[in-house]
Amino acid sequence: MKRVKLTVAYDGTNYCGWQVQPNGITVQEVLNRHLSELTGETIETIGASRTDAGVHALGNVAVFDTRVRMPGEKFSFALNQRLPEDIRIQESREVPETFHPRYVESEKTYEYQILNRRFPIPTERFYSHFTYVPLDIEKMQEAGGYLLGEHDFKSFCGAGAQVKTTVRCIHALDITKEADKITIRIRGNGFLYNMVRIIAGTLMEIGGGAYPPAHMRAILEAKDRKAAGPTAPARGLTLVQIKYPDSAFNAP
Amino acid sequence: MKRVKLTVAYDGTNYCGWQVQPNGITVQEVLNRHLSELTGETIETIGASRTDAGVHALGNVAVFDTRVRMPGEKFSFALNQRLPEDIRIQESREVPETFHPRYVESEKTYEYQILNRRFPIPTERFYSHFTYVPLDIEKMQEAGGYLLGEHDFKSFCGAGAQVKTTVRCIHALDITKEADKITIRIRGNGFLYNMVRIIAGTLMEIGGGAYPPAHMRAILEAKDRKAAGPTAPARGLTLVQIKYPDSAFNAP
Numbered sequence: 001m002k003r004v005k006l007t008v009a010y011d012g013t014n015y016c017g018w019q020v021q022p023n024g025i026t027v028q029e030v031l032n033r034h035l036s037e038l039t040g041e042t043i044e045t046i047g048a049s050r051t052d053a054g055v056h057a058l059g060n061v062a063v064f065d066t067r068v069r070m071p072g073e074k075f076s077f078a079l080n081q082r083l084p085e086d087i088r089i090q091e092s093r094e095v096p097e098t099f100h101p102r103y104v105e106s107e108k109t110y111e112y113q114i115l116n117r118r119f120p121i122p123t124e125r126f127y128s129h130f131t132y133v134p135l136d137i138e139k140m141q142e143a144g145g146y147l148l149g150e151h152d153f154k155s156f157c158g159a160g161a162q163v164k165t166t167v168r169c170i171h172a173l174d175i176t177k178e179a180d181k182i183t184i185r186i187r188g189n190g191f192l193y194n195m196v197r198i199i200a201g202t203l204m205e206i207g208g209g210a211y212p213p214a215h216m217r218a219i220l221e222a223k224d225r226k227a228a229g230p231t232a233p234a235r236g237l238t239l240v241q242i243k244y245p246d247s248a249f250n251a252p
Numbered sequence: 253m254k255r256v257k258l259t260v261a262y263d264g265t266n267y268c269g270w271q272v273q274p275n276g277i278t279v280q281e282v283l284n285r286h287l288s289e290l291t292g293e294t295i296e297t298i299g300a301s302r303t304d305a306g307v308h309a310l311g312n313v314a315v316f317d318t319r320v321r322m323p324g325e326k327f328s329f330a331l332n333q334r335l336p337e338d339i340r341i342q343e344s345r346e347v348p349e350t351f352h353p354r355y356v357e358s359e360k361t362y363e364y365q366i367l368n369r370r371f372p373i374p375t376e377r378f379y380s381h382f383t384y385v386p387l388d389i390e391k392m393q394e395a396g397g398y399l400l401g402e403h404d405f406k407s408f409c410g411a412g413a414q415v416k417t418t419v420r421c422i423h424a425l426d427i428t429k430e431a432d433k434i435t436i437r438i439r440g441n442g443f444l445y446n447m448v449r450i451i452a453g454t455l456m457e458i459g460g461g462a463y464p465p466a467h468m469r470a471i472l473e474a475k476d477r478k479a480a481g482p483t484a485p486a487r488g489l490t491l492v493q494i495k496y497p498d499s500a501f502n503a504p
Contacts, residue, residue: 011374056375076371086374119328122263122338123308123490127375238375 004072005063005095006031006045006079011086012056012234013126019050027051027087031062034082038075039068048101048242049108052194054234056127059090059241061101096251104248107171109187109240112200112232117180128181129200129236135207137177142213143206144173144184146220147199154223156202158194158231166192166223175203182207185240194231202229256324257315257347258283258297258331263338264308264486265378271302279303279339283314286334290327291320300353300494301360304446306486308379311342311493313353348503356500359423361439361492364452364484369432380433381452381488387459389429394465395458396425396436398472399451406475408454410446410483418444418475427455434459437492446483454481 008031016024020032028047035043048061070078072094079089113128115121120130147170154166170188177183184200206213210229219227260283268276272284280299287295300313322330324346331341365380367373372382399422406418422440429435436452458465462481471479 009371009374011377058373058375080371085372085377088372088374090371119261119332119342120337120340121310122261122340123310123379125263125337 001065001067001097002072002094003063003065003097003099004075005061005093005099005101006075006089007091008060008062009058009088009090010056010060011126012051012054014086015053017051017053017055018047018057018060024053027057027060028062030084030087031079034079035064035066038078038082039066041066041068046101048106049239051237051239052234055237055239057239060239061242063095063099063101065097095249099244099248101242104244105189106248107187107189107243108191109185109243110191110196111238111240112184112186112196113236113238114182114184114200114204115180116177116182121180124181126235127238129233131204131208133204133208135182135204136209137175137182137207139209139213140182140184140203140207141175143203143216144175146214146216147173151220152223153192153195153220155219155225155228156195156198157192157225158198159225161193163192168192168195173199197232197234197237198225198228198230200232200236204232205229253317253319253349254324255315255317255347255349255351256327257313257345257351257353258327258341259343260312260314261310261340261342262308262312263378264303264306266338267305269303269305269307270299270309270312276305279309279312280314282336282339283331286331287316287318290330290334291318293318293320298353300358301491303489303491304486307489307491309491312491313494315347315351315353317349347501350503351496351500353494356496357441358500359439359441359495360443361437361495362443362448363490363492364436364438364448365488365490366434366436366452366456367432368429368434373432376433378487379490381485383456383460385456385460387434387456388461389427389434389459391461391465392434392436392455392459393427395455395468396427398466398468399425403472404475405444405447405472407471407477407480408447408450409444409477410450411477413445415444420444420447425451449484449486449489450477450480450482452484452488456484457481 045062045064075092076089115128115130150169172187297314327344328341367380367382402421424439
């Protein structure tokens, strides 16, 4: 028996998110089916991040256990032959059986893309959130600064989340603009349900002048979802990378 | 009666190209229908560039004549309310009735995007051509240099084209690479049928080492389609801009 780790990229547009659920097709379900067909076993992957419907990934992580003799690094090629065009394995490798993509500490990087111009661009419509309201990225950058470090992010936690603690640590939050596209890149040790989309929605309100950047501190301190801005649409969000410490891959 | 010029952006993925044709839905057809509904007239637009199936546009140009009293610049807003999400008018304005988007001389800019890495990225699949063959962009840049200026581009003209002359002038050809994405940006006074895609296909062969950059000169001199490389897939191509001289908009 061996455990194989997959780095999974997908276009979330046509999926009801990552996790298997009864209401529609999910990325995990498609992955499980093709892995089961490939191996002849009943494979159920364990995913690192349960991305929502419409959210994209460049580097979500999943693991599965198999008795098949194929070397770990060959699964990427074999799976990509079978998977639909909107899911592509970026890397596969064998890892210790003790490696669990959610229980091992990691650093996640997300990007939220905003198209800020007069009219939408059709080719960008599934991969960015469009707004014609001019956004002041300097104000957004200033507001983003208040979120750096360890805080209770309860104000940025979507309803229905079941977590022991809403304290998280944001390691970096960069806001850049290239032509008409604003990118919020955020890196941290973990994110609450909808946290990145609520941060993006709040930063957009500040960029549009709804309230001053320093108000971000009051939003944090309120520890109340109603204090923050709206949840920005899923289409703008991409899970870029999940980074594990090298020690996570040492045999026990 | 007035003539209105539209700058049209579209995602070409789901269209059989620009021009009205019996075999499938086209961008022009959708535009004509919505313009006719909006004006209550029978509108037939005249397009500048008849892009192929799957080719995208940020700035194709079309004109139409109408007796409707709406100011030219308002058509963009009114049309975007009606059009499907994969077509968006970027600008509308009144122009002299003598302005014809194909008969007035113009400069066109195209971009061809190549994703050059080990595995495809799902979110890029409709907007770039993927190849895992490592491409040497310095070789591509050197080869591209031979195409600058006025030449007979018969070797780069797709079958079925009916043109008086295959002489065209390329004003600029820039090849840049950012992360895994190579962009061929090409600007000229006009392009033959499939010319940009055949140039892209030939540059890719040179970048992959099939023949040396200097062979581009021999391909040009052959004046034979068979001398050049394959026609690169439509999905990588975007018509970025069509620029007319200011004088084209002077009343006669």
